[in-house]
Amino acid sequence: MTLFGYDQGVFGGVVVTQDYLDTMNLDGPEHASLLGTVTAIYDIGCFFGAVAAFSLGEMLGRKKTILLGTTTMSIGAILQITAYGVPQMIVGRIVAGIGNGLNTATAPVWQAETSKAAWRGKLVVVEMILNIAGFSLSNWVTYGFSFVGGPVSWRMPLVLQFIFIFVLFATVPWLPESPRWLIAHGRIDQAEQIIADLEATTVDDAWVITESKEIQWAAEFERENGMSWMDLLKGKTGQGNTCTIRRLLLGAGTQAMQQLAGINVTSYYLPTVLIESVKLDNSLARLLAACNSVSYLLFSLIGIPNVERWGRRKMMMYAAAGQCFCYLMITILIRYSEILDEVASKKVASASIAFFFLYYIFFGIGWQGVPWLYPTEINSLAYRTKGAALGTATNWIFNFMVVEVTPIGIQSLQWRFYIIWTIFNAAFVPIVYLFYPETADRTLEDIDRMFRDDPKIFVFRDKDAISEKRPLKYVEHYETQVRRNSSIISGNPEAAQKRLASMAKANEEGGWSHAEKV
Numbered sequence: 001m002t003l004f005g006y007d008q009g010v011f012g013g014v015v016v017t018q019d020y021l022d023t024m025n026l027d028g029p030e031h032a033s034l035l036g037t038v039t040a041i042y043d044i045g046c047f048f049g050a051v052a053a054f055s056l057g058e059m060l061g062r063k064k065t066i067l068l069g070t071t072t073m074s075i076g077a078i079l080q081i082t083a084y085g086v087p088q089m090i091v092g093r094i095v096a097g098i099g100n101g102l103n104t105a106t107a108p109v110w111q112a113e114t115s116k117a118a119w120r121g122k123l124v125v126v127e128m129i130l131n132i133a134g135f136s137l138s139n140w141v142t143y144g145f146s147f148v149g150g151p152v153s154w155r156m157p158l159v160l161q162f163i164f165i166f167v168l169f170a171t172v173p174w175l176p177e178s179p180r181w182l183i184a185h186g187r188i189d190q191a192e193q194i195i196a197d198l199e200a201t202t203v204d205d206a207w208v209i210t211e212s213k214e215i216q217w218a219a220e221f222e223r224e225n226g227m228s229w230m231d232l233l234k235g236k237t238g239q240g241n242t243c244t245i246r247r248l249l250l251g252a253g254t255q256a257m258q259q260l261a262g263i264n265v266t267s268y269y270l271p272t273v274l275i276e277s278v279k280l281d282n283s284l285a286r287l288l289a290a291c292n293s294v295s296y297l298l299f300s301l302i303g304i305p306n307v308e309r310w311g312r313r314k315m316m317m318y319a320a321a322g323q324c325f326c327y328l329m330i331t332i333l334i335r336y337s338e339i340l341d342e343v344a345s346k347k348v349a350s351a352s353i354a355f356f357f358l359y360y361i362f363f364g365i366g367w368q369g370v371p372w373l374y375p376t377e378i379n380s381l382a383y384r385t386k387g388a389a390l391g392t393a394t395n396w397i398f399n400f401m402v403v404e405v406t407p408i409g410i411q412s413l414q415w416r417f418y419i420i421w422t423i424f425n426a427a428f429v430p431i432v433y434l435f436y437p438e439t440a441d442r443t444l445e446d447i448d449r450m451f452r453d454d455p456k457i458f459v460f461r462d463k464d465a466i467s468e469k470r471p472l473k474y475v476e477h478y479e480t481q482v483r484r485n486s487s488i489i490s491g492n493p494e495a496a497q498k499r500l501a502s503m504a505k506a507n508e509e510g511g512w513s514h515a516e517k518v
Contacts, residue, residue: 006138006164052101108124122304264402272410279345375388380448438468
């Protein structure tokens with residue numbers, strides 16, 4: 001994810017580098033549309049990479065898909081670094097995008113499927129924080145190289161992404177495959193060994209047996225009742241009523257909302273926004289973009305302890321409300337900066353910088369991580385890879401739209417351009433409140449059970465669907481299964497008894513013991 005963040009952020013500094021603009025013949029307002037296309041075409045590559053993950057992710061597994069994506073990104077990076085014209089740069093951007101699309105559609109699923117319930121949300125948020133770290137680093141790198149001049153000022157920042165590529169090639173082969181993917185493909189013994197290793201216990205622990213049987217049951221149910229993409233497009237719902245279409249739409253919806261929140265108006269173009277809308281000089285705009293990325297990184301750390309405590313719904317709603325306020329203030333301040341005298345205009349426009357910073361704080365806490373986490377949780381085992389890939393593809397196609405229109409929108413609409421993002425953020429609060437069930441403190445199999453009960457479309461009145469704590473009925477079901485499997489002769493009876501005692505104590509205290517469940 002650090003590679004993803006670096007690759008996403010580095011081009012924001014490249015597109016305002018004079019040597020790049022001269023080399024590619026993109027300097028001047030008449031080239032704003034083509035400049036936006038060269039930048040945004042990366043997202044089209046990401047879209048096709050995410051779509052490819054529909055089938056490749058299930059066929060190859062999580063590890064091999066990540067390695068394939070990283071290899072593809074390497075080829076794309078080389079094409080960009082050696083480009084002397086727009087055609088080669090566009091090809092390089094597309095190829096790198098395909099690799100990144102494969103990675104971003106696969107990594108959150110892999111993370112979610114190998115994590116404890118208590119850590120699942122936190123770890124995916126940590127992934128996104130590493131994304132921000134890469135984004136922040138790219139801002140400082142492009143700012144530093146802006147003082148060098150010549151081709152090195154933009155080619156070297158592109159070269160440095162190979163540091164993260166080499167790290168991925170060195171580490172991914174040694175990591176465990178997803179036990180849920182292994183079970184879905186009939187490799188149960190290998191999956192149980194990985195589950196036991198992740199829990200630091202043995203394969204005959206009652207808890208490992210219970211977990212394996214729960215995953216096997218979910219996989220078998222989906223195998224019997226799941227549907228092909230063609231069936232879904234025809235509107236069929238299957239015999240088992242697993243709410244597949246609804247779950248796919250909920251997951252993809254979070255990714256669409258993330259992009260329509262306006263983050264990539266500033267992620268790709270913050271120096272451009274500060275130069276065009278706030279009227280700062282190039283060097284100061286780059287410096288402020290780099291400082292903003294550090295603020296973004298630091299405040300996003302707030303999401304780690306609170307993604308489980310506050311739940312997914314509250315994080316998305318509160319952050320969207322804050323983002324709406326920020327864009328409203330940016331709109332007002334830039335509007336008045338255009339009608340006041342030169343001195344007053346500069347002061348009012350400069351005041352808007354504070355709200356760009358504040359926007360990143362709200363986004364980093366709420367909308368940076370949850371949209372990548374939610375599709376991996378809300379979709380069933382059979383559709384988890386497809387659902388995450390569909391969500392990622394949705395993210396990238398909306399990302400393309402935003403990045404494509406931003407340079408033109410800033411030039412033609414000026415302050416009115418920011419009204420669009422104000423309205424979108426305001427709309428997200430009721431959408432999440434009405435339609436999105438909570439997934440925090442649930443196992444992935446709990447969520448499958450919830451949808452088999454066919455919950456209502458409007459979930460805000462269903463206490464179990466919106467509670468941040470695991471509903472009691474799921475706790476009781478799981479305890480029953482562990483006790484049943486404890487009757488099997490276990491090679492680790494003390495661990496089973498200890499786990500049951502811990503669960504009973506947690507229930508007496510009124511909460512589910514996070515540490516007891518994947």
